[in-house]
Amino acid sequence: MKDSPLVDLDTPSAVIDLHRVHENLDRIAGYCTEHGLAWRPHVKTHKTPQIAVAQMQAGACGLTVATLREAEVMTAVAKDLLLAYPPVGAQKRRRLTELLRTGVRLTVGLDSRESLEIFSAATRAAGAAEATALVELDVGMRRTGVGDPGAAVELARRIEEDSFVEYGGVMFYPGHLRRLGSDPEEEMDRLSKTVAGFLEALEEAGLPPRIVSGGSTPTLWHSHRVAGMTEIRPGTNVFNDRNSVAAGAATWDECAYSVIATVVSTAVPGQAVIDAGSKALAAETPLDGLTGFGALLDRPEVTVRSLSEEHGVLELAGSEWRPRVGDRVRVVPNHVCVSVNLQERLWAIRSNGAMEEWTVEARGR
Amino acid sequence: MKDSPLVDLDTPSAVIDLHRVHENLDRIAGYCTEHGLAWRPHVKTHKTPQIAVAQMQAGACGLTVATLREAEVMTAVAKDLLLAYPPVGAQKRRRLTELLRTGVRLTVGLDSRESLEIFSAATRAAGAAEATALVELDVGMRRTGVGDPGAAVELARRIEEDSFVEYGGVMFYPGHLRRLGSDPEEEMDRLSKTVAGFLEALEEAGLPPRIVSGGSTPTLWHSHRVAGMTEIRPGTNVFNDRNSVAAGAATWDECAYSVIATVVSTAVPGQAVIDAGSKALAAETPLDGLTGFGALLDRPEVTVRSLSEEHGVLELAGSEWRPRVGDRVRVVPNHVCVSVNLQERLWAIRSNGAMEEWTVEARGR
Numbered sequence: 100m101k102d103s104p105l106v107d108l109d110t111p112s113a114v115i116d117l118h119r120v121h122e123n124l125d126r127i128a129g130y131c132t133e134h135g136l137a138w139r140p141h142v143k144t145h146k147t148p149q150i151a152v153a154q155m156q157a158g159a160c161g162l163t164v165a166t167l168r169e170a171e172v173m174t175a176v177a178k179d180l181l182l183a184y185p186p187v188g189a190q191k192r193r194r195l196t197e198l199l200r201t202g203v204r205l206t207v208g209l210d211s212r213e214s215l216e217i218f219s220a221a222t223r224a225a226g227a228a229e230a231t232a233l234v235e236l237d238v239g240m241r242r243t244g245v246g247d248p249g250a251a252v253e254l255a256r257r258i259e260e261d262s263f264v265e266y267g268g269v270m271f272y273p274g275h276l277r278r279l280g281s282d283p284e285e286e287m288d289r290l291s292k293t294v295a296g297f298l299e300a301l302e303e304a305g306l307p308p309r310i311v312s313g314g315s316t317p318t319l320w321h322s323h324r325v326a327g328m329t330e331i332r333p334g335t336n337v338f339n340d341r342n343s344v345a346a347g348a349a350t351w352d353e354c355a356y357s358v359i360a361t362v363v364s365t366a367v368p369g370q371a372v373i374d375a376g377s378k379a380l381a382a383e384t385p386l387d388g389l390t391g392f393g394a395l396l397d398r399p400e401v402t403v404r405s406l407s408e409e410h411g412v413l414e415l416a417g418s419e420w421r422p423r424v425g426d427r428v429r430v431v432p433n434h435v436c437v438s439v440n441l442q443e444r445l446w447a448i449r450s451n452g453a454m455e456e457w458t459v460e461a462r463g464r
Numbered sequence: 465m466k467d468s469p470l471v472d473l474d475t476p477s478a479v480i481d482l483h484r485v486h487e488n489l490d491r492i493a494g495y496c497t498e499h500g501l502a503w504r505p506h507v508k509t510h511k512t513p514q515i516a517v518a519q520m521q522a523g524a525c526g527l528t529v530a531t532l533r534e535a536e537v538m539t540a541v542a543k544d545l546l547l548a549y550p551p552v553g554a555q556k557r558r559r560l561t562e563l564l565r566t567g568v569r570l571t572v573g574l575d576s577r578e579s580l581e582i583f584s585a586a587t588r589a590a591g592a593a594e595a596t597a598l599v600e601l602d603v604g605m606r607r608t609g610v611g612d613p614g615a616a617v618e619l620a621r622r623i624e625e626d627s628f629v630e631y632g633g634v635m636f637y638p639g640h641l642r643r644l645g646s647d648p649e650e651e652m653d654r655l656s657k658t659v660a661g662f663l664e665a666l667e668e669a670g671l672p673p674r675i676v677s678g679g680s681t682p683t684l685w686h687s688h689r690v691a692g693m694t695e696i697r698p699g700t701n702v703f704n705d706r707n708s709v710a711a712g713a714a715t716w717d718e719c720a721y722s723v724i725a726t727v728v729s730t731a732v733p734g735q736a737v738i739d740a741g742s743k744a745l746a747a748e749t750p751l752d753g754l755t756g757f758g759a760l761l762d763r764p765e766v767t768v769r770s771l772s773e774e775h776g777v778l779e780l781a782g783s784e785w786r787p788r789v790g791d792r793v794r795v796v797p798n799h800v801c802v803s804v805n806l807q808e809r810l811w812a813i814r815s816n817g818a819m820e821e822w823t824v825e826a827r828g829r
Contacts, residue, residue, distance in 0.1 A: 107555075108555075109553075109555035109556070109559075109829060110553065110555070143774075165773065165774045166774060184728070185729055185789075187726050187727070187728045187739070187789055188474075188726050190472075190473075190474035191474070194474075210729050210731040211730070211731065211789050213788075213789040213790055214728070214729075237731065237732055241735075242729075242737060242772065242777060243729040243732070243737050243775065244729075244732070245731050246731065246732060246733075274772065361553050362552070363549070363552045363579070363608070364550055364575050364576060364579075364609075365576070366575040366576065366600075366602065366608055366609055366610050366615075367607065367609070367611060368611075370606075374549075374552070377746075377748070377802055378802065381742075381746070381747070382746070382748050382749070383742070383747050384749060405607075407607060408530065408802065409508075409530045409549060410608065412607060423578075424550075424576050424578040424579065425552055425578055437743065437747070437773065440743050443827075443828045463808045464474060464476070464477070464808065
């Protein structure tokens with residue numbers, strides 16, 4: 100390993116290449132400018148204020164959050180947040196009230212009357228607050244979101260009639276798209292038609308959406324194919340990972356995050372064991388067509404074949420490389436967001452080798 | 465949900481049923497007493513000092529740790545620790561030195577000369593220290609450990625010759641055993657033969673092991689079938705989980721850990737979405753024969769079909785139950801150790817309903 104600061108870190112440690120981070124951000128910002136899309140990156144990937152600052156400086160219109168913890172931390176960075184998660188329950192209502200009292204401009208995506216009532220009650224309790232609700236649409240992922248235009252109109256009307264929350268439009272997450280081998284043009288055209296069905300119904304009902312918020316990292320560079328979309332919310336692309344490269348959304352050289360690990364055992368022939376296991380990388384099944392739980396940044400032909408909690412087993416069959424106990428490697432995980440969530444801190448490395456310790460502050464609840 | 469304190473927790477939150485924890489600990493302690501085995505529970509499952517105290521009070525001879533962080537935290541609870549992980553690198557050497565200076569009696573399992581040198585150097589630097597090394601054996605898991613009796617004798621002799629570290633015996637982890645449908649008697653007899661091959665070679669070489677440390681949760685109740693074993697190191701059984709029940713090591717009523725979650729969406733028919741996803745439960749593939757990522761404690765027929773980072777999708781096909789937005793559930797994950805590692809705190813619930821907040825202090829590095 101050339102970078103000398105990395106030799107001094109205890110392992111496993113998560114590092115980010117800041118040069119690559121900035122390149123990734125500029126690339127997204129350029130794409131959004133070219134296609135007239137607002138860019139509202141999802142902070143779930145990094146949960147780190149310093150990265151959020153870099154996103155805002157690169158041209159983000161605001162931030163997307165999934166949890167109230169992320170929202171609470173990110174109010175220090177951005178005054179315009181989208182909570183892309185339906186708030187439910189008295190605890191969330193109280194936290195939303197406190198959040199709105201900070202003066203943040205808050206938009207919430209939701210798919211039920213119950214969730215709207217929570218948001219409305221929080222807004223009322225907070226006094227004068229800028230609170231906007233979006234109807235979450237299910238565009239095929241079958242996770243959350245209303246599934247048909249009639250239900251979308253019904254919920255949009257209910258928001259429109261609410262005395263405290265403003266109706267803003269719609270939100271969706273196409274997390275089911277861009278699997279290995281799928282045709283992006285065909286997929287995105289189908290998505291565009293699905294979205295159009297919702298938009299037309301809302302317009303006909305006199306509820307034209309001002310905001311049409313979509314996007315994901317796998318679909319990122321095809322976002323302009325979705326007619327009517329006004330903003331995108333990619334998360335992963337700030338760092339990228341093995342899955343985003345496999346999905347064609349990034350190249351291996353655009354992977355900015357890796358976990359530094361030490362080879363701790365070569366006792367079993369044909370493999371090497373590193374000290375990054377499922378508690379550092381996360382044992383997430385990769386996209387269809389891939390195997391293993393990560394690959395080495397500097398030797399992508401070497402994959403992490405299996406994981407225990409504190410052990411990663413490197414498969415050496417595809418490589419001439421034979422590591423020794425004590426050697427260090429950098430592992431790119433399948434899914435960076437869940438690996439970051441396992442870190443207390445990220446070591447941010449500048450091009451000149453300088454290293455800063457950043458706390459992953461928005462972890463936890 | 466009957467327990468009223470649980471209604472007041474924000475979700476997702478991890479709770480433990482202390483009555484069940486104590487029952488689980490007493491059951492293991494009783495088994496070990498009956499079979500003349502020392503019990504050295506692995507703290508990786510809970511990483512929480514209060515649970516470690518309960519284990520020591522229930523009769524544990526000491527604790528097992530996988531990381532130096534776990535060791536550093538647990539020195540406050542126990543003066544006899546086994547680090548079941550090979551230490552490698554200068555950072556680990558320095559931390560081992562500091563650890564030994566606390567006066568802890570430390571045993572380390574290792575499988576290489578490099579790792580022995582690290583441990584020996586740390587012991588030398590710490591001055592008078594009680595430091596014992598075990599040879600880690602590979603008994604079939606193919607992860608770490610020396611794979612043949614000759615290599616075990618060679619490493620044992622090297623330890624014996626070391627001026628600072630005492631030779632203690634052997635350690636192994638049968639993590640490959642007790643898959644669904646396997647025959648425990650046959651498996652354990654085969655394991656016993658494998659272990660015997662190592663023990664005989666060591667005895668013939670004049671290096672009879674004083675400590676023969678083995679055991680896992682899936683093999684727990686069959687440990688007495690392994691001839692010569694002196695201690696076991698089960699981790700998971702303190703809490704249990706979906707996998708340990710499936711492996712026949714526990715009953716569903718012995719599951720002491722669950723994640724409280726709220727139903728946040730029922731918009732997509734045939735399912736309900738809860739706010740516990742892969743960042744609360746961990747997306748660990750279950751044992752062969754199971755599907756999904758967890759099941760409801762109170763309705764085990766309802767499983768977590770899929771996970772996103774903050775969403776868990778409950779499969780309702782096998783149940784009459786139709787939850788509403790706002791309902792709360794308790795989820796038992798597939799693998800409790802990695803779910804605990806995602807929590808900042810555990811809420812410990814006593815039989816009388818009293819609730820205490822315990823920090824998962826030995827998380828992280």
